[in-house]
Amino acid sequence: MIKINSIFIVDDDTITIYGIKKILTSVAICKDIFEFKNGQMAINRIKKMIIEKSELPDLIFLDINMPIMDGWEFLEEFIKLPITKKVNINIVTSSIDQFDMDKAENFSSLTHHTVVYNSKPIRKADIEKITAGISD
Amino acid sequence: MIMNTPIVSNQFLIKQLPIPTAFINKEFKIVYASDKWAEYFGFQNKDYLGKSIYDLLGNTSKKWSNNLLACLDGKFPESELEVYRDDASKESWLEWTNTPWYDEHENIIGAIVQTSDVTDKVKNELRIEKLEFLQKETGEHGKIGNWEYQKSKDRFTCCEMIRRIFEVDDDFEFNIDNSVNFYKTGYSRNTISMAIYSANQKRTPWNEKLQIITAKGNEKWVNVSGKPLYKNGEYVGLIGIVQDITDFVQKEQKTKDNEHLLKTLINNLPLQVYIKDTQSKKLLANKSELQFLGIENESDIIGKDDFDLYDRATAQKFRDEDIEVMISQIPMLNKELTRNSPDGSIVTSLSSKIPLIGENGEVTGLVGISMDISEQKQKQIELKNLISVTSSQNKKLINFAHIVSHNLRSHSANFAMLLDFLANEEDDKERHKIMEMLMDSSQNLMETLHNLNDIVAINTESNIIKKEINFNNNLNAVLKQINAQLNKTKATVISEVSDDVNINVVPEYLKNILTNIITNALKYKKPKVDPIIKLSVTYVQNYTVISIEDNGLGLDLKKYGSKLFGMYKTFHGNSDAKGLGLYITKNQIEAMQGKISATSQVGIGSTFNLYFNDKN
Numbered sequence: 001m002i003k004i005n006s007i008f009i010v011d012d013d014t015i016t017i018y019g020i021k022k023i024l025t026s027v028a029i030c031k032d033i034f035e036f037k038n039g040q041m042a043i044n045r046i047k048k049m050i051i052e053k054s055e056l057p058d059l060i061f062l063d064i065n066m067p068i069m070d071g072w073e074f075l076e077e078f079i080k081l082p083i084t085k086k087v088n089i090n091i092v093t094s095s096i097d098q099f100d101m102d103k104a105e106n107f108s109s110l111t112h113h114t115v116v117y118n119s120k121p122i123r124k125a126d127i128e129k130i131t132a133g134i135s136d
Numbered sequence: 137m138i139m140n141t142p143i144v145s146n147q148f149l150i151k152q153l154p155i156p157t158a159f160i161n162k163e164f165k166i167v168y169a170s171d172k173w174a175e176y177f178g179f180q181n182k183d184y185l186g187k188s189i190y191d192l193l194g195n196t197s198k199k200w201s202n203n204l205l206a207c208l209d210g211k212f213p214e215s216e217l218e219v220y221r222d223d224a225s226k227e228s229w230l231e232w233t234n235t236p237w238y239d240e241h242e243n244i245i246g247a248i249v250q251t252s253d254v255t256d257k258v259k260n261e262l263r264i265e266k267l268e269f270l271q272k273e274t275g276e277h278g279k280i281g282n283w284e285y286q287k288s289k290d291r292f293t294c295c296e297m298i299r300r301i302f303e304v305d306d307d308f309e310f311n312i313d314n315s316v317n318f319y320k321t322g323y324s325r326n327t328i329s330m331a332i333y334s335a336n337q338k339r340t341p342w343n344e345k346l347q348i349i350t351a352k353g354n355e356k357w358v359n360v361s362g363k364p365l366y367k368n369g370e371y372v373g374l375i376g377i378v379q380d381i382t383d384f385v386q387k388e389q390k391t392k393d394n395e396h397l398l399k400t401l402i403n404n405l406p407l408q409v410y411i412k413d414t415q416s417k418k419l420l421a422n423k424s425e426l427q428f429l430g431i432e433n434e435s436d437i438i439g440k441d442d443f444d445l446y447d448r449a450t451a452q453k454f455r456d457e458d459i460e461v462m463i464s465q466i467p468m469l470n471k472e473l474t475r476n477s478p479d480g481s482i483v484t485s486l487s488s489k490i491p492l493i494g495e496n497g498e499v500t501g502l503v504g505i506s507m508d509i510s511e512q513k514q515k516q517i518e519l520k521n522l523i524s525v526t527s528s529q530n531k532k533l534i535n536f537a538h539i540v541s542h543n544l545r546s547h548s549a550n551f552a553m554l555l556d557f558l559a560n561e562e563d564d565k566e567r568h569k570i571m572e573m574l575m576d577s578s579q580n581l582m583e584t585l586h587n588l589n590d591i592v593a594i595n596t597e598s599n600i601i602k603k604e605i606n607f608n609n610n611l612n613a614v615l616k617q618i619n620a621q622l623n624k625t626k627a628t629v630i631s632e633v634s635d636d637v638n639i640n641v642v643p644e645y646l647k648n649i650l651t652n653i654i655t656n657a658l659k660y661k662k663p664k665v666d667p668i669i670k671l672s673v674t675y676v677q678n679y680t681v682i683s684i685e686d687n688g689l690g691l692d693l694k695k696y697g698s699k700l701f702g703m704y705k706t707f708h709g710n711s712d713a714k715g716l717g718l719y720i721t722k723n724q725i726e727a728m729q730g731k732i733s734a735t736s737q738v739g740i741g742s743t744f745n746l747y748f749n750d751k752n
Binding site for chain 2: 016122
């Protein structure tokens with residue numbers, strides 16, 4: 001089984017968090033899984049990690065529609081942060097709007113991090129593919 | 137010396153001759169002369185006998201001398217007409233008749249010189265000659281012919297021009313009857329017949345413009361005038377002239393036709409057309425212009441300027457434009473002008489001014505064309521408003537559809553995922569957990585659908601019925617309903633709205649709106665501060681504005697302002713925030729033709745301003 005040290009799940013929907021966690025644990029050995037109800041909480045934690053020089057997440061699952069700070073606002077802040085490590089960011093949203101897909105594509109071109117767009121429901125096969133990418 | 141001195145009796149006879157007569161001898165000296173002769177040449181009481189006629193008369197012509205010499209040779213020369221100037225240079229026409237003078241033996245002893253003054257006769261002849269010339273030339277150029285009818289001889293005479301006008305042969309003989317028959321039947325023939333009759337009976341002259349049909353069948357216009365002639369009070373005939381005025385009438389008709397065409401065109405244009413002189417005084421105004429200015433007759437506007445027709449400021453503006461156009465000689469085209477008309481309405485017109493330039497290149501005035509586009513302008517505004525309403529509704533609809541599909545998709549995605557887990561899960565405890573989640577999801581979906589249904593209902597309700605209700609009464613009813621929540625949070629609600637304030641609303645909506653905003657204030661209260669909610673009223677142009685102020689968490693409107701009233705937007709981490717309340721509130725207020733706005737400061741509180749439309 002693939003080992004992943006640190007994973008962020010940023011979503012205000014408890015069922016989605018439950019689902020992602022359940023699949024993740026079935027396909028990989030995850031050391032730390034952090035949950036955040038909105039982008040603000042996640043970005044605060046990352047900033048703290050940078051200051052403390054602790055290990056940043058390898059993989060981020062990111063919802064778009066969230067209160068306080070949504071997924072896009074999170075991405076905007078995130079890509080500005082001084083992170084040399086390549087972080088795998090997976091957008092997981094119920095939106096199938098082309099506009100949102102294009103926006104994700106745009107973010108991908110602006111950063112060295114990987115930005116991938118996934119529509120809900122997220123299935124085991126999707127997570128397997130994502131985790132496989134991490135170990136490379 | 138006088139030869140062959142005649143007898144004295146002869147001398148007396150000669151003296152008394154009624155015609156100026158002089159007898160001269162071969163040496164041209166006067167032998168006898170009649171008193172008349174002396175008188176005519178101014179020699180009365182002077183000694184002229186025995187003096188040379190050349191000396192006496194002075195300037196005589198060579199021709200006359202030859203004539204006299206011929207007489208002495210026994211010839212009888214013809215009379216001579218000559219101009220004679222006396223010492224005072226008075227000019228006279230004299231007819232000289234020189235004949236030889238014989239003695240009883242048939243010997244020529246001199247000449248008899250007779251003179252008669254024909255000045256009057258010559259002058260008359262000249263006058264007649266001139267008149268004839270003038271008449272002929274006038275006739276030729278003006279196509280004027282004359283005719284005369286002599287009753288005594290029952291004869292009709294006319295000049296050549298008459299024949300040309302009537303296009304008859306030289307041998308055609310006019311008479312009263314056949315000349316009348318040339319006139320076109322109807323008005324022309326009746327008129328000429330009556331004119332001749334009246335001339336006969338009442339001695340009246342005539343002057344008419346009539347139509348004839350010539351011998352060759354051509355139709356012509358003629359001006360005919362004539363009058364009866366009387367001699368010693370007795371009718372003797374008629375005299376008259378006929379002028380061919382066909383060309384003139386045709387040209388006149390053509391001009392009239394053109395003028396009529398132009399006038400019809402100008403008058404029926406749906407544009408205001410006018411012509412002004414260099415002083416900006418109106419020379420012409422068409423029907424539209426008169427209608428626009430509320431003037432009935434064109435004559436009431438001719439000669440007036442804009443200062444007579446418009447208010448001073450407008451008139452000055454127009455005059456400045458006029459001057460600019462006339463000085464620059466550059467047309468002003470399609471200039472839009474909006475102004476207040478005296479009746480208070482706003483008039484927008486599109487006007488052009490084109491300089492009128494005379495033959496010598498000088499400006500003689502201007503032509504103005506203007507169109508009242510107030511109605512189009514009004515329609516344009518209405519259309520713009522309609523487009524804005526439509527586009528905002530469309531935007532709302534797209535937004536709504538987007539949100540609905542997004543929400544339903546997120547629920548269905550959860551169902552799909554959970555059902556997937558359930559199918560593969562063997563652990564009973566885990567299965568139970570998944571089942572519970574499915575139940576929750578189902579519950580959420582039902583609630584979402586219910587809310588969406590409410591929103592659709594608000595937006596599709598076509599006949600919103602508003603009632604005037606007392607504000608505080610309704611506020612109290614709402615507070616009673618949420619009493620438990622108020623008590624739990626230790627909230628204080630203060631209404632600064634006086635008890636007599638009524639507002640025009642859909643009662644259900646008002647209750648919903650107040651409930652939403654007040655419970656929101658409770659939800660987003662500061663953790664350790666008791667909420668205080670203050671309500672007040674102000675009035676702004678057609679709106680009664682209820683302001684609801686709280687001392688809660690507040691919100692960064694710079695960041696979230698655009699999303700505040702959106703669907704499913706929550707801004708605080710509270711678990712019971714569903715993000716639908718304000719969306720519904722906004723929809724209900726807008727359904728009542730009102731609006732909502734908010735001000736907020738993080739850490740201090742928020743104020744929602746509800747604009748209730750007093751009309752509609």
